[in-house]
Amino acid sequence: xxxxxxxxxxxxxxxxxxxxxxxxxxxxxxxxxxxxxxxxxxxxxxxxxxxxxxxxxxxxxxxxxxxxxxxxxxxxxxxxxxxxxxxxxxxxxxxxxxxxxxxxxxxxxxxxxxxxxxxxxxxxxxxxxxxxxxxxxxxxxxxxxxxxxxxxxxxxxxxxxxxxxxxxxxxxxxxxxxxxxxxxxxxxxxxxxxxxxxxxxxxxxxxxxxxxxxxxxxxxxxxxxxxxxxxxxxxxxxxxxxxxxxxxxxxxxxxxxxxxxxxxxxxxxxxxxxxxxxxxxxxxxxxxxxxxxxxxxxxxxxxxxxxxxxxxxxxxxxxxxxxxxxxxxxxxxxxxxxxxxxxxxxxxxxxxxxxxxxxxxxxxxxxxxxxxxxxxxxxxxxxxxxxxxxxxxxxxxxxxxxxxxxxxxxxxxxxxxxxxxxxxxxxxxxxxxxxxxxxxxxxxxxxxxxxxxxxxxxxxxxxxxxxxxxxxxxxxxxxxxxxxxxxxxxxxxxxxxxxxxxxxxxxxxxxxxxxxxxx
Amino acid sequence: xxxxxxxxxxxxxxxxxxxxxxxxxxxxxxxxxxxxxxxxxxxxxxxxxxxxxxxxxxxxxxxxxxxxxxxxxxxxxxxxxxxxxxxxxxxxxxxxxxxxxxxxxxxxxxxxxxxxxxxxxxxxxxxxxxxxxxxxxxxxxxxxxxxxxxxxxxxxxxxxxxxxxxxxxxxxxxxxxxxxxxxxxxxxxxxxxxxxxxxxxxxxxxxxxxxxxxxxxxxxxxxxxxxxxxxxxxxxxxxxxxxxxxxxxxxxxxxxxxxxxxxxxxxxxxxxxxxxxxxxxxxxxxxxxxxxxxxxxxxxxxxxxxxxxxxxxxxxxxxxxxxxxxxxxxxxxxxxxxxxxxxxxxxx
Numbered sequence: 001x002x003x004x005x006x007x008x009x010x011x012x013x014x015x016x017x018x019x020x021x022x023x024x025x026x027x028x029x030x031x032x033x034x035x036x037x038x039x040x041x042x043x044x045x046x047x048x049x050x051x052x053x054x055x056x057x058x059x060x061x062x063x064x065x066x067x068x069x070x071x072x073x074x075x076x077x078x079x080x081x082x083x084x085x086x087x088x089x090x091x092x093x094x095x096x097x098x099x100x101x102x103x104x105x106x107x108x109x110x111x112x113x114x115x116x117x118x119x120x121x122x123x124x125x126x127x128x129x130x131x132x133x134x135x136x137x138x139x140x141x142x143x144x145x146x147x148x149x150x151x152x153x154x155x156x157x158x159x160x161x162x163x164x165x166x167x168x169x170x171x172x173x174x175x176x177x178x179x180x181x182x183x184x185x186x187x188x189x190x191x192x193x194x195x196x197x198x199x200x201x202x203x204x205x206x207x208x209x210x211x212x213x214x215x216x217x218x219x220x221x222x223x224x225x226x227x228x229x230x231x232x233x234x235x236x237x238x239x240x241x242x243x244x245x246x247x248x249x250x251x252x253x254x255x256x257x258x259x260x261x262x263x264x265x266x267x268x269x270x271x272x273x274x275x276x277x278x279x280x281x282x283x284x285x286x287x288x289x290x291x292x293x294x295x296x297x298x299x300x301x302x303x304x305x306x307x308x309x310x311x312x313x314x315x316x317x318x319x320x321x322x323x324x325x326x327x328x329x330x331x332x333x334x335x336x337x338x339x340x341x342x343x344x345x346x347x348x349x350x351x352x353x354x355x356x357x358x359x360x361x362x363x364x365x366x367x368x369x370x371x372x373x374x375x376x377x378x379x380x381x382x383x384x385x386x387x388x389x390x391x392x393x394x395x396x397x398x399x400x401x402x403x404x405x406x407x408x409x410x411x412x413x414x415x416x417x418x419x420x421x422x423x424x425x426x427x428x429x430x431x432x433x434x435x436x437x438x439x440x441x442x443x444x445x446x447x448x449x450x451x452x453x454x455x456x457x458x459x460x461x462x463x464x465x466x467x468x469x470x471x472x473x474x475x476x477x478x479x480x481x482x483x484x485x486x487x488x489x490x491x492x493x494x495x496x497x498x499x500x501x502x503x504x505x506x507x508x509x510x511x512x513x514x515x516x517x518x519x
Numbered sequence: 520x521x522x523x524x525x526x527x528x529x530x531x532x533x534x535x536x537x538x539x540x541x542x543x544x545x546x547x548x549x550x551x552x553x554x555x556x557x558x559x560x561x562x563x564x565x566x567x568x569x570x571x572x573x574x575x576x577x578x579x580x581x582x583x584x585x586x587x588x589x590x591x592x593x594x595x596x597x598x599x600x601x602x603x604x605x606x607x608x609x610x611x612x613x614x615x616x617x618x619x620x621x622x623x624x625x626x627x628x629x630x631x632x633x634x635x636x637x638x639x640x641x642x643x644x645x646x647x648x649x650x651x652x653x654x655x656x657x658x659x660x661x662x663x664x665x666x667x668x669x670x671x672x673x674x675x676x677x678x679x680x681x682x683x684x685x686x687x688x689x690x691x692x693x694x695x696x697x698x699x700x701x702x703x704x705x706x707x708x709x710x711x712x713x714x715x716x717x718x719x720x721x722x723x724x725x726x727x728x729x730x731x732x733x734x735x736x737x738x739x740x741x742x743x744x745x746x747x748x749x750x751x752x753x754x755x756x757x758x759x760x761x762x763x764x765x766x767x768x769x770x771x772x773x774x775x776x777x778x779x780x781x782x783x784x785x786x787x788x789x790x791x792x793x794x795x796x797x798x799x800x801x802x803x804x805x806x807x808x809x810x811x812x813x814x815x816x817x818x819x820x821x822x823x824x825x826x827x828x829x830x831x832x833x834x835x836x837x838x839x840x841x842x843x844x845x846x847x848x849x850x851x852x853x854x855x856x857x858x859x860x861x862x863x864x865x866x867x
Contacts (some may be wrong), residue, residue, distance in 0.1 A: 279572070318738075344740040359737050363731035363798030372728055373739040375721040382720045413858035476533060 014204045015060065015173060020069035022055050022228075029055045031228045032069065036221070037173055042195060042205045044215050047225035047248060053208050054096075056225070057175050060084030061093040062204070073172075085497040090172030092165030094179055096208075098157055102150030107132040109149050110164050135163045139194055155187035162194065174198065175206045182215060184306045192218050203508075211472075213243045224248055224337075248446060258299065258457065258481055264496075266297040269332070270465045271434055276326035278312050278335070278489075286312045288489040289326070294434065299456060299466045301480030304509050309489040310469045311353060314436045318350050319343045327441060349427030353438035353469070359423035360411050367393045367407035367423050374429040396425040400455050417448020424455065435459065438469045453479050473502050487512025532675035532847040536790055536807045536840070543811065547818035554821060561700060565768070567813035568702035569761050571806055575713045576757030578805045579750045581722055581788050582717075584730040584797025585644065587751060590784055592662035593636050594777030597762025599666040601629045602675030602772030607684055619684040622691070626763060633759025634752050636662055649677070657783070666774040668829035675772040692767035702764045706806075709757065714802040723859030726750060730742035730797030787812055788831070790840045794848075811836070 015037040022030040030052045037060075038045050047051045060071070064079030071078050073089060080086040083093075097161040100109050107128045118124040126288060130147040141159045143152065149160060158179060165174055176195075178186045195205055195218060209215060216236065223233040224247040231247045271294040273363035278287040287309045294300050302310050316324040319340045326336055330346060337343060340350075352358035360369055370393050371378065392406055402421045404414065411419065420440065427435060437456070439447040456479060460466055470476040476483060477500055485493040485508035493508035527618040531538070548555040573590050580587045603609075604625045610616040620628065636658055642655040680687035694703050717723035725746045737743050758777075766772040789795065790811050791804030815836065819829045 295772075320738075339742075340738065341740045341742055350738060352738055358733070358734050361728045361731035361735050361798065363794075364727060368724065368727075372724070372741070375724055378723045382722060384719055384721060384724070386719075409858060410855045412852070413855040430740070471770070 011041060012039040012215075013037065014073065016072040017056070017060065018070045019432050020056065020059060020066045020071070022059065022064065023067040024053075029228050030059075030066075033228070033230045034476060035223055035230070035353035036233075037204050037206055038221055039164060040203050041220035042199060042207050042218050044209065044219035044222040045205045045225065046209065046212075046215060046222060046436055047231075051225040051248075052176060052228040053225055057093065057177060057206065057208065059093055060086070060173070061175055062091075070417065077389060078448065087168065088168045090168065091175070092173070093162050094158075094173040095164065096177040096179075098161055100149050100156075100157055101158060103148065104159055105146050106136075106143055106147055106152075107145035109160055110135070110167060110341060112164075114167065131167060132163070135166050138166070139163060140190065155183050155190075158183060158187070158191070162191075162381045171203055173206060174203045175208075177208045179207075180209060180211065182476050188214070192310065212244055214240060215244065236262065245446065257313055258460075258479065262481070264295050264298065264481070267297060269293050269295050270330070272327075272329040273313075273317070273328070273330075274327040276313065276316055276324060276328070278309070278316060278321055278324045280489075285489045287316070287324070290486070290489075290491045291326075292491065292494070294465045294467060296465055297460050297463050298481050299460050299481040301476040302467060302469045302486060303471075303483050303505050306471070308486040308509065308512070310486055312489075314438055314467070314469070315487075316348060317343070317347060317436065332391050344430050344432075347431075347433035349373070349432035349435050350429050350431050351424050351435065351437040351440055353442065355416075355420055355423055355443070359426075360419060362410075362412055364411065365408050366402075366404055366411050366414065366422060367504060370396055370407075370425050370429060374431070375427050377430075392429060396429055400425050400428065401451060415448070417444040420444050420448065420452060421455070424452065428459070433465065433468045435464055437466060439471065441465065441470070441472070441475060447453045449475070476505075479500070485509055485511075529847070529850065532843065532850070535791075535843060536792065536804060536811060540807055540811050540814065543814045543818065547814065547822070550818070550867075551821045554818060557698075559817070559821070560790060561695075561698060562701075563810075563813050563817050564703035564706075565700035567809050568700065568706040569765060570783040570787055570812070571706045571809035572709055572757050572761050572764075572779060573784035574791075574805045574809050575709055575802060576754030577781070577784040578788045578791070578800050578802060579713070579717070579726060580651070580792050581793045581795060582726050582730045582753045582797060582800045583747055583750050584733065585747070585751075586655065586753045586785070586787070586795075587640065588637060588655040588660055589640060589659040590754060591749075591777040591780040591782075592659045592666065592759035593633050593684070593755050594762040594765060594780055595774055596636070596662045596666040596669075597629050597633055597759040598766035598772035598776050599669040599675070599774050600632050601625050601689070601763055602678055603669055604628065605678050605680055605689055606675045608684075619681075621685055622680070622688045625686070625689070630756055630759045631765055633755045637752035637755025637847070638748060640755065641744075643753040644751070645744035645747050663774070663778075670774060670784050672774060676770075678770050678772065689767055690770060692764045693770065694767075700793065702768065705760065705764065710802055710806055717802060722746065722749070727798055730794075730799070731857055733800075734748060770818050784811060788839050789837060789844075792844065794844070795841075808840075818855075 013036050017033065017035040019034055020030055021032055033052065033056060035056060036133065037102050044058065047053050059066050062083045062085050065081065078089060078091070093148045101112065107125070110132050111128045118126040126220065129145045134145050139159050143156060149157060152160070162366060165171060179191060183191065199205060207219065219231065219236040219255040222236055222239065224231040224244065231365065275289045275290070276287055277285060277289055280286045290309070290313065292300070298495060302313065304310050311322065315321045317328060317337070319337045319342065328337060335346065361372065367390070371389050374392070375384065378385050378392065396405060397404060399519065400421050402418050403427065404418065411422065414422065424440065440452050444452070456466055456468070468476070468480060470479070482494065482496040483500055483505065484491055485505060487509050490512040492511040493504065495504060544555070553559060573594070576590065577587055604620055608619040611615045613683050640655050640658050643649050644651050664840060680689055696704065715727065725736065725741045728739070728741055729743055729746060733743060760775065765776055787809035788800065788805050789808070791801065791806070791808030793800030793805060812833065815833060819832070833861055
């Protein structure tokens, strides 16, 4: 727990948290955590899900109040009863989920609840619009103030969220909770540039992220939390990624690696997709003649930037995109894709990207979420055979190591990683031949990620074929036998074995845009 | 018995409608000596049967995350269809004949008309993407208009049938078997069937899944459109049955019968803990909710409380019920979070 920063000229501390604890009934979310926010620096806070990062940030931003401990700004002891008080002290926060009004214009979003009055009841919209223009130009995103926010791309919306905090003249600390999770690589770089400009102006940034590479790139100081306790803190220049991983997980852990030296040419082809195309609304293609094969027992990775057409491949195969063209052959036989129910019966299972919105039914318990896709299997005429259903649920919970004390508990009582295992389990319970996983490791901590990858390896070894979409290079490199790269709806590369390098993957993920320009 | 205070609190919260029902029964039995007599209770059961059956169909619809405003109008329409067939028969102009059907056939045809309205609701909602509130508001007007057109607004008042035409016996649904109103018996049968259908079949669980998260249900292979259409048909069939019972009880069919009954049905479902957001609800809860409304109405009538005050009190009870409902959900969410944190502790 010792401070590893050993330097004489330590920078000015803008905010100091001294032994902060947060106690919820029955659990301690934070346990005597001390934390420094250095002035004009990017202060990174990192830890697995549930480590207490968000709780600490909420206390600093006035959303929640500390149970024990003290906050200092300079020499002054401070305490925030609510967000407004924290804001008066120059503290702003950008939440992981965007808190915008998609139905309102950009300037209305930026000045929401901070309106400038004109007269007794009037609103000074001229001022709002002038200021919006000024701030958006400063952020290098000169978006028209009158644009409706719902029409903007997610990356642009993120900028609006930042702009909302910048209209405060005396902003001292900006807290950013996983701001890059929905951004493209380019947008991330723009965001980093803005962050550097902000820190150059003396604004301190507290930055929460799961992406370790980013921390090395943008961070100045890093603080690691685990299970509500402070593990260590250090200057980024003194450490490397493996240091962070080790501190986060507690012991050395790495992603399981796929077996090599398999002669795939001898394996039967389970799925063949030929010239899959999907028209884009208003012209162009979401998918442009994409072809690939999937062998029995193989894990085929699909890499690409956001919007490259990866999810659309899954949607076409699952019958959610009836407008697609091209041929899909299952075990050498041409199939006509009609509906998702039919595709599930044929042996396809989809693990969707957005766990909360597309994967889980929050009002049902753990067991019912697991059996949802496969209920038909446990039915005799129209009646469910509960014994058969429960046995299948218990088997799945055991097979994929879902940590659960009672399958009748609400699904939301599980951690993110275990919720993801439930979504995977639901697919597995339909007894599929081909498993389609869309960003299976999104938003879960490293421990759970490793589990999920181990499960995937087991399934592949037992003869299942897997298609996996991932945006994370490290992940897809270790998990996939072969990787195809999509860019702008075009398949730009197919790599296997030693051909798989980060450089080639990244290069290929931009190639599709060039091709189109040449056309 | 209870692990801690909060789990005791939860048990009380979950049983709150039943507790309220018991308290109401106790209160009215003190307020009026005749209240707890067999006769009063049987009369109560007869009243409750009507919106109890409507509320069962409504519960299905609300669990899917929808609403069915057309049920009251279907009650009126069903009565008119049945009444018209018994009193005037079915005239086929092209053939120049008038057909009289036996009562069982009348019942089947009436239920079929109800099912058609339900099917229409389902198609408009699933295939044309109209919000359930609007779709069923539209069919509410259509069904009511159809009922009015049927007799140009007049009442069918001779539903006894004619021996010679072989269509007597419609009074059965308004009669009593061993002192118990037939309507109440039908309520019991429908409640049991609806409960089993909801809890023990694939169809039932698909209803819950759709209301909890329609997108996830669709991606899990649930045939969302088909299930929804069936649910609206079920609701409308319940309404048609209520229409038959009402006409039989009154021995007359009036086209305005059932106006605002959909509101009683929604109130009963909500009092019984059905979540308007979808995904949560039980048939047992709905029945208890229907009895709470029935006891308040009948009890206050017997105590001589004016109809106007009854309405105000009913309104207050419904709002209070939903406030407590919110409270319960917040508490459940908190407990789930706590369980999550505890399991986190156990893992580390």
